[in-house]
Amino acid sequence: MxxxxxxxxxxxxxxxxxxxxxxxxxxxxxxxxxxxxxxxxxxxxxxxxxxxxxxxxxxxxxxxxxxxxxxxxxxxxxxxxxxxxxxxxxxxxxxxxxxxxxxxxxxxxxxxxxxxxxxxxxxxxxxxxxxxxxxxxHKELDWQALGQKVSLKINKIQNSNQEIIQVSANTTTSEIHAVLISQSDTYLAQFNWTPEQGRDYLQQKYGKRSRLQLTDTEILDFIDYLKLQLTQNCST
Structure with a gap:
């Protein structure tokens, strides 16, 4: 240009x-x-x-x-x-x-x-x-999860020097879930939660004791919650 x-x-x-x-x-x-x-x-x-x-x-x-x-x-x-x-x-x-x-x-x-x-x-x-x-x-597709997958794919190209899990057109549902779990790990590392505190939150919010049991939509919601809490903590 x-x-x-x-x-x-x-x-x-x-x-x-x-x-x-x-x-x-x-x-x-x-x-x-x-x-x-x-x-x-x-x-x-x-x-x-x-x-x-x-x-x-x-x-x-x-x-x-x-x-x-x-x-x-x-x-x-x-x-x-x-x-x-x-x-x-x-x-x-x-x-x-x-x-x-x-x-x-x-x-x-x-x-x-x-x-x-x-x-x-x-x-x-x-x-x-x-x-x-x-x-x-298409009516049964999880569009939020597909959007997350596409975002990761395009960000992979724009940030090719970063070590992230490869997401391609052939990526399986389990691999997408692994990417989301990895993302939540990044944010949880900045919290002072004990494992028990984390399990208690998941039980109260989603009725589940492990992130591995969450759906893609639920893990995306959990990631949004973590990002919001970190943003609020930084502004106080």
Whole structure:
């Protein structure tokens, strides 16, 4: 990306929002909050990060969003509702992509569906085929766990010098659980809990005596609790 010297706009990422309209499926916001339609269907760039299930304040109050960071002619952040078909299609596609594919530019495209639905398709901009995803059983999927898996996968690429467990498209459910247990170990090491205190908390909160017995959703909730307690302790 070329750096232009001299006066110019403040260097910050450009947010892109997903919304099905009569003649476009995503838009940007001007400084006065006016919507600027984006008529092109696709954005090509390198994926540099993702934040899933992010709490965001807007005019309707607190909402849950997913932000995909893409570096193209400038940094972009594609923001979508975490429970939308666009976001779910995005996660399914990113889950299938290999580490090698994610290191190269990809094309993220919007596709209008029925009513207000917008689908996400990811293409290889060199060979053109889209990443084929299956929606079979999507209603039973643990989307929070899938989002965590995809985040770990992309963070692995961006922090290749760090020693973390490899998460790929072929990672099993038990391996994902091992990653989550490992994450909770990191936060528990900063606590002064005895093993008995930890077991008591798990019993009261989840009705279980061991982290190994927790579901992926429960261990993610436990990790969020630990992070919150550490943040509060640091601020006091």
């Amino acid at each position: 070329e750096v232009k010297l001299g006066f110019g706009a403040v260097p910050r990422p450009q947010y892109v929002f997903v919304s099905k309209e009569p003649d476009h499926c995503w838009y940007m916001l001007a400084e006065d909050e006016r919507r600027i339609p984006v008529y092109e269907r696709a954005l090509t760039g390198v994926i540099t990060g993702i934040e899933v299930n992010k709490k965001v304040e807007n005019t309707f109050g607190e909402v849950i969003r997913t932000d995909l960071n893409v570096l193209a002619d400038k940094p972009y952040i594609i923001r979508s509702g975490s429970d939308t078909y666009f976001c779910k299609g995005l996660l399914l596609s990113l889950d299938i992509l290999t580490f090698e594919q994610l290191r190269h530019p990809l094309t993220i495209a919007v596709s209008p569906g029925d009513k207000k639905v917008v689908f996400c398709n990811i293409y290889d901009p060199v060979t053109y085929p889209s990443i084929g995803v299956s929606w079979d059983g």
